[in-house]
Amino acid sequence: MEPQRKRWKGSPCDTDSWIAYPVLSDEQSQDVELIEAFAAPILNKKETSRLVRELNGLYPLNELPHLKRVRACKKEGSPHPLEVLVCLTSDSPDVKVASINTLLPSDRVRCDGLGEPFVVKVPARLPLTRPQFELASKHWPTSFHEDKHVTVALRGELFNPAQKAAMQMYMMAALNAAKAGKDMGMEAVGAVIVNPVMERIIAVGHDCRGEHPLHHAVMVCIDLVAQSQGGGCYSFDRYPACQILSPASDTPHCKPDTEASSQPYICTGYDLYVTREPCVMCAMALVHSRVSRVFYGMASADGALGTKFKIHSQRDLNHRFEVYRGILSKHCDDLNIA
Numbered sequence: 001m002e003p004q005r006k007r008w009k010g011s012p013c014d015t016d017s018w019i020a021y022p023v024l025s026d027e028q029s030q031d032v033e034l035i036e037a038f039a040a041p042i043l044n045k046k047e048t049s050r051l052v053r054e055l056n057g058l059y060p061l062n063e064l065p066h067l068k069r070v071r072a073c074k075k076e077g078s079p080h081p082l083e084v085l086v087c088l089t090s091d092s093p094d095v096k097v098a099s100i101n102t103l104l105p106s107d108r109v110r111c112d113g114l115g116e117p118f119v120v121k122v123p124a125r126l127p128l129t130r131p132q133f134e135l136a137s138k139h140w141p142t143s144f145h146e147d148k149h150v151t152v153a154l155r156g157e158l159f160n161p162a163q164k165a166a167m168q169m170y171m172m173a174a175l176n177a178a179k180a181g182k183d184m185g186m187e188a189v190g191a192v193i194v195n196p197v198m199e200r201i202i203a204v205g206h207d208c209r210g211e212h213p214l215h216h217a218v219m220v221c222i223d224l225v226a227q228s229q230g231g232g233c234y235s236f237d238r239y240p241a242c243q244i245l246s247p248a249s250d251t252p253h254c255k256p257d258t259e260a261s262s263q264p265y266i267c268t269g270y271d272l273y274v275t276r277e278p279c280v281m282c283a284m285a286l287v288h289s290r291v292s293r294v295f296y297g298m299a300s301a302d303g304a305l306g307t308k309f310k311i312h313s314q315r316d317l318n319h320r321f322e323v324y325r326g327i328l329s330k331h332c333d334d335l336n337i338a
Contacts, residue, residue, distance in 0.1 A: 022323070023325055036090075067123070084114070085140070086117055089119065176190065185210055189206060193222070193224075193225050201246065203244050218274055218282035220242055269292050272294045276298055282304070283304035297328050297331065
């Protein structure tokens with residue numbers, strides 16, 4: 001556990017100086033897309049059920065199941081408390097001047113319960129996060145199945161003070177490793193892999209590309225974890241800061257009498273802390289090694305977990321993991337200042 005005891009020689013910091021923000025998928029982080037639709041006031045509230053039934057039969061809006069068919073009227077002083085979606089404007093492309101009679105055939109919908117139609121903008125997709133939902137709801141009511149975990153994370157409140165203290169300690173270990181690598185002429189990137197259940201660092205590594213072009217800090221850490229489980233391909237003996245700090249037999253995944261085959265698959269259930277956002281190669285290695293969460297300090301122009309790509313959220317991959325950015329970001333950024 002020695003890297004945890006070393007003191008960071010840079011400027012002091014506290015856990016209130018940084019926030020861990022989630023790096024969400026494009027679907028979760030994109031702006032709300034709006035499309036145009038025709039709506040109309042309901043003249044008689046008692047006709048609402050019939051109108052909804054008949055409109056659903058004529059214009060079912062099957063591709064927009066998240067939209068509520070009826071909303072409360074937002075206009076102050078309106079004599080009509082309810083408004084109903086009639087159809088999308090794309091459903092009636094030949095209508096030159098919209099009116100109830102031109103939009104609704106008399107033999108399909110009895111129009112005497114509707115006022116004159118008007119154009120509204122409605123959300124084209126189901127909102128996946130509370131910010132998307134709040135913005136979408138300003139235009140038209142939608143369904144929303146909230147993921148409380150994501151909502152709290154977006155507010156920067158997912159981790160309590162004790163958790164943030166531990167996270168800071170782990171990133172400090174990565175910063176110290178990065179400094180050690182920099183002192184040896186490597187790029188200033190450090191990483192640690194942590195068993196969050198045991199609250200124990202498994203391996204510490206830094207950039208070692210002076211010896212091998214593929215030895216990014218993340219790749220070094222993954223290989224060290226593999227070595228702790230009886231595998232691994234490389235030796236990092238000439239880099240004192242690259243260490244295995246906890247053998248596989250000390251993990252909660254296997255008992256002393258179990259066979260090697262029962263050990264976790266490389267990084268299953270583990271967290272990675274790295275000073276710089278991983279590249280595509282490292283991100284794919286993290287997918288393959290089944291890491292649970294990744295925390296990085298600073299973004300990278302070629303970063304694959306938020307900047308250039310979001311590999312951790314690709315649906316066609318057989319493993320996905322959570323990613324958080326911003327842990328001690330200033331300290332991580334300061335590493336690259338000569």
